[in-house]
Amino acid sequence: MNREIIKLSKISKKFFLNKKKISVLKSVDLKINKGELVSLNGPSGSGKSTLLHIIALLDQPTSGEVFFDRKNISRSSDAEKDKVRKKGISIVYQQNNLLTDFTALENVMMPLLNTGVSLQESLTKAKKTLSSVNLSSRIDHFPNELSGGEQQRVAVARAIITEPKLILADEPTGSLDRKTAGEIFSLFLKLKSQNRAILYATHNRDLSSKADYKLNILDGNIIKE
Numbered sequence: 001m002n003r004e005i006i007k008l009s010k011i012s013k014k015f016f017l018n019k020k021k022i023s024v025l026k027s028v029d030l031k032i033n034k035g036e037l038v039s040l041n042g043p044s045g046s047g048k049s050t051l052l053h054i055i056a057l058l059d060q061p062t063s064g065e066v067f068f069d070r071k072n073i074s075r076s077s078d079a080e081k082d083k084v085r086k087k088g089i090s091i092v093y094q095q096n097n098l099l100t101d102f103t104a105l106e107n108v109m110m111p112l113l114n115t116g117v118s119l120q121e122s123l124t125k126a127k128k129t130l131s132s133v134n135l136s137s138r139i140d141h142f143p144n145e146l147s148g149g150e151q152q153r154v155a156v157a158r159a160i161i162t163e164p165k166l167i168l169a170d171e172p173t174g175s176l177d178r179k180t181a182g183e184i185f186s187l188f189l190k191l192k193s194q195n196r197a198i199l200y201a202t203h204n205r206d207l208s209s210k211a212d213y214k215l216n217i218l219d220g221n222i223i224k225e
């Protein structure tokens with residue numbers, strides 16, 4: 001059985017700024033299977049967020065191809081990519097971009113409502129998901145009434161509520177204490193047991209070593225450890 005969920009083939013990414021070229025990813029080949037928990041490592045500026053955004057179909061590679069669930073989506077339209085993303089991929093951003101005018105509960109409900117789930121069902125599930133990140137007592141807070149770590153946990157809840165096949169997390173525990181980081185990690189383990197794939201960027205060695213395997217970005221290439 002083919003368990004592949006994401007495949008990158010010869011992905012390169014260059015940025016052009018003020019006539020200067022920055023070659024961030026050179027010719028990256030990568031395959032991640034369902035049920036795999038994978039950490040993404042590399043120094044600041046090495047291209048972790050860039051890679052996650054390409055896998056999330058939010059950014060276009062300069063060259064190369066992206067396959068999701070064995071379908072080549074490199075040349076799909078934005079609308080088709082949106083559809084694939086909505087159904088299958090969630091991302092926890094490095095700067096959690098919660099909607100500031102909405103409460104924690106509303107932020108978490110939003111992705112479900114967007115896929116056509118009823119208000120009542122979205123509400124019930126959002127409460128349950130917020131409880132799984134230990135935020136039951138903060139559901140009516142707006143983002144600016146939450147601590148950094150609490151905001152991060154809301155962002156994680158928002159990413160997992162739709163039960164996507166692939167969860168991408170960019171430093172999801174960056175501002176969390178050890179215990180809370182451990183709790184987020186347990187959620188990842190639970191998702192893994194449900195056959196979902198998780199790719200998370202981190203600077204935390206402890207957390208990185210708990211993955212099934214590590215990916216390191218070095219000079220624009222990916223090395224599997």
Ligand SMILES: Nc1ncnc2c1ncn2[C@@H]1O[C@H](COP(=O)(O)OP(=O)(O)OP(=O)(O)O)[C@@H](O)[C@H]1O
Binds near residue numbers: 015042044047048051
């Ligand atoms: N839109 C852009 N235009 C020009 N350069 C960019 C752009 N986005 C990112 N870069 C550059 O690409 C490189 C990789 O950035 P990226 O955000 O992927 O790094 P990172 O590995 O996630 O770093 P960190 O650990 O600090 O989050 C950096 O040198 C950055 O300055």
Ligand SMILES: [Mg+2]
Binds near residue numbers: 048049050170
């Ligand atoms: Mg980054």
